[in-house]
Amino acid sequence: MKRSAAEIVREYGPFAGVEAVHGVTYDGTHVWFASGDRLNAIDPASGKVARTIDVAAHAGTAFDGRHLFQIAEDRIQKIDAATGKVLGTIPAPGGGGDSGLAWAEGSLWVGQYRERKIHQVDPETGKVLRTIESKRFVTGVTWVDGELWHGTWEGEDSDIRRIDPDTGKVLEQLDLPAGTMVSGLESDGGDRFYCGGGDRGNVRAVRRPRRA
Amino acid sequence: MESLITAAARALEAGDPLGALNRVALRNDAPSLALRGIAMAQLGDLAKAKALLRNAARAFGPREAVARARCVVAEAEIALVSRDLSWPVKALAAARATLQQHGDLANAAHAGHIEARRLLLVGRVDEAERTLAGLGAPPLPPASQAIRELVAAGIAIRRLKTKDARAALGRAARAARQAKIPALLAEVDSANLILDTPAARLIAGGSEHPLLLGEVERLATSTALVVDTFHHVVRRQGVAVSFGTRPVLFALARLLAQAWPADVSREMLISGAFRAKHADESHRARLRVEIGRLRTKLKPLAEISATKQGFVLAPRKTRDILVLARPVEEKHAAVLAFLADGEPWSSSALALALGTSARTVQRALDELARSNKVQSFGHGRARRWMTPPVPGFPTGLLLPTPLLRT
Numbered sequence: 099m100k101r102s103a104a105e106i107v108r109e110y111g112p113f114a115g116v117e118a119v120h121g122v123t124y125d126g127t128h129v130w131f132a133s134g135d136r137l138n139a140i141d142p143a144s145g146k147v148a149r150t151i152d153v154a155a156h157a158g159t160a161f162d163g164r165h166l167f168q169i170a171e172d173r174i175q176k177i178d179a180a181t182g183k184v185l186g187t188i189p190a191p192g193g194g195g196d197s198g199l200a201w202a203e204g205s206l207w208v209g210q211y212r213e214r215k216i217h218q219v220d221p222e223t224g225k226v227l228r229t230i231e232s233k234r235f236v237t238g239v240t241w242v243d244g245e246l247w248h249g250t251w252e253g254e255d256s257d258i259r260r261i262d263p264d265t266g267k268v269l270e271q272l273d274l275p276a277g278t279m280v281s282g283l284e285s286d287g288g289d290r291f292y293c294g295g296g297d298r299g300n301v302r303a304v305r306r307p308r309r310a
Numbered sequence: 311m312e313s314l315i316t317a318a319a320r321a322l323e324a325g326d327p328l329g330a331l332n333r334v335a336l337r338n339d340a341p342s343l344a345l346r347g348i349a350m351a352q353l354g355d356l357a358k359a360k361a362l363l364r365n366a367a368r369a370f371g372p373r374e375a376v377a378r379a380r381c382v383v384a385e386a387e388i389a390l391v392s393r394d395l396s397w398p399v400k401a402l403a404a405a406r407a408t409l410q411q412h413g414d415l416a417n418a419a420h421a422g423h424i425e426a427r428r429l430l431l432v433g434r435v436d437e438a439e440r441t442l443a444g445l446g447a448p449p450l451p452p453a454s455q456a457i458r459e460l461v462a463a464g465i466a467i468r469r470l471k472t473k474d475a476r477a478a479l480g481r482a483a484r485a486a487r488q489a490k491i492p493a494l495l496a497e498v499d500s501a502n503l504i505l506d507t508p509a510a511r512l513i514a515g516g517s518e519h520p521l522l523l524g525e526v527e528r529l530a531t532s533t534a535l536v537v538d539t540f541h542h543v544v545r546r547q548g549v550a551v552s553f554g555t556r557p558v559l560f561a562l563a564r565l566l567a568q569a570w571p572a573d574v575s576r577e578m579l580i581s582g583a584f585r586a587k588h589a590d591e592s593h594r595a596r597l598r599v600e601i602g603r604l605r606t607k608l609k610p611l612a613e614i615s616a617t618k619q620g621f622v623l624a625p626r627k628t629r630d631i632l633v634l635a636r637p638v639e640e641k642h643a644a645v646l647a648f649l650a651d652g653e654p655w656s657s658s659a660l661a662l663a664l665g666t667s668a669r670t671v672q673r674a675l676d677e678l679a680r681s682n683k684v685q686s687f688g689h690g691r692a693r694r695w696m697t698p699p700v701p702g703f704p705t706g707l708l709l710p711t712p713l714l715r716t
Contacts, residue, residue, distance in 0.1 A: 120316055134320055156320070157313035169313045171333065194314025194333065211312040212339055253373025254412055277413050 104258060104272035104304045107290065110145045111300035113138065119294030119301060121159030121169065121199060122238060122282035125179060129292050131282065131301055132159045132168060137177075140301065142286075151182035158199025158238065158282060160206060167206060167221070169196050174206065174224070188224030191217040198248060198283060202241035209236030209248060216248060231266045234259075238283025238293060242306070249280030249293060256280045258291060258304065272304065315341045318349075327352040340369035344381055351384070356392050360385055376412045379405035383421045390424055393694075395432060395659040399425070415448040423457045430461060432663045435468045452489035456482045456498065463501055472505060472524040479505070510540070513568050513633040520637060534630030535611055537567040546628055549610050558583050559604045566614065566623040570631045573622035642674040646697065649684055654694035 110129070111119075121132035128139035128148055132155030139149040154170035161167070165185070166177040172194035173187045190196040191208050198209030198216075205227060206219040216239055218227040234250035234257075241247075246263045250256060256279045260270040274280060282294030291304045314333050321329035327349035334342040347362030367381035382405035389397040406421035422445040429438035442461055450458065459482035466475035479502055486494040508520035512529075521529070529536060535546045542553045542560050544567075553560035561583040565574050580589040580597055601621060605614045613624040625631055636643050648663055649655060657675055661668040675695055678684040686695045 118316075120313075134316070154317070156316035171314055171317045190313065192313075194312070194317075194337075195339070196313045212341075253371065254376055255373075 099268050100270045100307075102272060102307070104274045106274075106302050107305050108145075108303040109295075109300055110140055110142075110302070111295075113140075113147060113299060116299045118297040118299055119281055120155060120157050122292050122294045122301060123159040123161045123166065123199075123284045124286050124292060125161045125166075126287075129284070129286075129301060130159055130161065130166065131294055132157070133299075137166065137168060142292075142303070151177065153177060153182070153184060157197050158209065159284075160199040160201040162201040162221070167199055167201060169199055169208075172196075174199070174208070174219075176221070188219075188221070191219055191224070191226050197235075197237050197281075198239035200239040200241055200284070207239045207241065207246075209239045211235050211237070216246075230261070230263060232261060233266075233268065237279075237281050240283045240285045240291070242285035242287060247283065247285065247291070249283040251279050251281070251296075258283060258293065270307070272307070274304075278302075312341065315345065318342075318345050322348060322352070338369075340366050340371075340374070340377065343369055344377070344384070347381075348384060351388055356388050360388050363388070375408050376414055379408040379421075380414075380417055383409070383417060383424065386421070386424050390428055390431075391653070393653050393655040393659050395428065395662050399428070416451055416454055419445050419448055419450055419458070420454055423454065423461055426461045427457075427464075430464045430468070433468075433665075435465055439465050452485045453491055453494060456485035456489060456491075456494050459485060460497060460501060467501075467504060467523065470523065470527045470530065472522075472527050475505060475523075508637050511635045511637055513635060514631065516569070516572070518635075521634075526634065529632070529634065532630070532632070533628050534632045535567070535625040535628050537564050537631070537633045539564065539633065539635045544608065544611060546611055546625070551607055551611060553607075556603075556607075558600055559607060562600060562604050563608065563623075564633060566621060567631045567633050570623050570625075573617040573620050575620040577620075579620060642678055645671065645674045645678065646683065649695060649697045654687070654696045656691075656694055660695070 116133040119131045119133060123130045129142050130137050130139050134155060135152065137151040137153055137155050137159065138147050140146065141148050153168060153175065155168050156171060157169035159166065159168050164179060166179050168175045168177060169190055172190050174190050175187050176185045177183065178185055192210035192213065195210050195212060196208050197211040200207040206221045208217045208219055210217060212235055214232045214234060214236060216230040216232060216236055219225065220227060232248065235252045237249035237251050239248045245260050247258055247260050249258050254277060256274040258272045258280060259268050261268055279296035280293045281296040284292045285306065286292065289306045289308065291306055293302050293304060295302055318330040318333040321333065322345065330345055330349045334345050343362050343366035347359045347366055350362060351359035363381045363385045367378045370377045382401050386397055386402040402421055402425060406418050409418035409421060422441055426438045426441040429441060438461065459478045463475045463478035463482060466478060479498055483498045486498050505523050509523040510521045510526050511518050512521050533547060537544050543550045544563055562579060565579055565582045576594060576597060577589050580586050580593045584593060586593055601614060608614065612626055615622050615624055623631065644664055645660060648660055657671050658668050661671040664671060675684060679686065684695050684697055686693055688694050
């Protein structure tokens with residue numbers, strides 16, 4: 099396993115009226131983050147909030163190209179990114195113990211925090227297709243270039259790790275400085291991860307290691 | 311972060327404990343237990359709240375030190391509000407250190423405030439002040455600021471510094487309004503009331519009138535000879551004679567001071583100081599001895615002369631004698647003073663606060679209960695005492711707010 103210190107490239111926020119960041123996603127233009135009772139879109143160049151959607155937003159956030167998916171209480175809401183309208187909901191697999199959310203390969207991937215699990219879920223029905231065991235409390239989840247990454251937070255330590263989607267084995271680990279938490283994780287498809295800073299109310303950009 | 315925990319924590323912060331319970335009622339993982347504990351505390355079931363928080367502290371893993379520490383702080387606050395002063399102070403200090411180490415400065419300060427409040431409640435004012443000063447001045451959420459100022463005001467009131475107390479209460483009120491917590495505002499109001507309610511009686515030249523705390527404070531700079539029944543001292547500016555262990559001598563001094571410039575008959579001195587109904591020759595002999603002792607003790611401040619029917623006081627270097635007395639004098643005034651906060655107390659907590667034996671407190675409580683001045687509920691060790699309740703008295707429970715951000 100490769101292990102290194104996470105390189106924090108940039109910090110966004112704190113933002114007015116945002117007490118904590120619960121989930122993060124990226125739609126190709128804006129970085130979206132969940133802050134309890136709304137979704138906020140920030141322009142990654144200026145760091146300014148460009149748009150908000152008033153919707154219950156208690157944990158992970160994901161984007162499938164057209165829709166935003168947002169965990170609230172014990173369900174996953176499907177939201178039209180253009181209008182902000184909630185189109186439907188499916189039950190969350192952790193029954194409310196859910197944390198991170200990602201969209202990849204036609205499925206939703208949901209982190210179940212204290213159970214240290216990641217579920218692959220059918221976005222239409224909420225059916226659990228399979229479950230990957232992790233070793234740590236799972237916060238954010240993201241897929242990039244066929245790699246499954248997730249954020250962890252346990253015992254006051256946080257890291258971003260790449261795991262083998264079949265075995266759950268840790269392949270690579272980026273340690274965040276002590277006391278810095280990852281709540282919500284999303285790749286921009288390039289060399290950046292965006293991660294939520296928990297109750298610091300900020301979003302951080304972390305460099306994704308280059309492939310050799 | 312966990313979805314339902316976030317939702318429940320947000321409900322709690324918005325003052326909706328039932329909404330929080332709805333979301334985690336059936337869950338028994340550590341954060342849910344902690345949330346349920348806080349919700350139960352806000353709903354007034356302190357016993358249940360305490361048990362849930364203790365279970366939560368146990369359920370958090372060994373590496374979740376901060377979450378555990380927050381549970382300990384919440385439990386300590388519940389204990390303080392239930393006037394259970396026997397809780398382990400060391401555990402709270404350790405939790406405070408953990409929070410400090412991990413950069414949770416707001417909750418570390420909250421733990422410090424709880425420590426200071428406990429010290430203030432048991433009359434250890436200097437230590438309370440040191441604890442408060444030791445916290446430094448980290449940026450605090452409004453609710454914590456309000457508590458900090460309330461503790462500062464409490465210290466100032468105990469020290470008779472009304473100006474400082476008013477200033478602190480002004481700051482507390484501003485912070486409480488910002489925090490939008492009605493219970494906190496009510497607590498500030500009731501603290502303000504203390505400053506506007508007579509704190510003492512002034513007896514001089516045969517007449518008496520009530521004194522506010524500020525007037526008591528001004529008395530400290532008066533040039534008069536003051537017989538202070540709060541502290542059992544007789545003083546004039548910098549010169550003070552303490553009668554802490556000589557209640558009979560102090561009673562004589564007070565009788566003489568209250569009558570001044572007139573004299574007091576032997577019969578009145580004997581019945582007032584010795585609690586004897588009829589003065590016989592042995593009482594007269596004892597009076598001579600005690601007056602002799604009082605004369606020696608009071609030498610720097612006053613002389614005592616014999617008159618035809620008794621004795622008269624002659625103060626030195628001043629033309630005024632004042633007696634400072636409690637607003638209402640009762641045999642068990644000290645016990646009632648603690649119960650006046652409207653909270654239920656155990657007799658052992660009262661004994662701890664008063665620095666006397668549990669047996670003595672129990673006797674006083676039994677006597678007060680017979681005259682309906684106090685009431686009790688519960689049995690055995692769970693028995694609690696309180697004065698008939700004051701409407702709207704706040705519980706003062708303000709658990710660490712960001713307790714559950716995992």
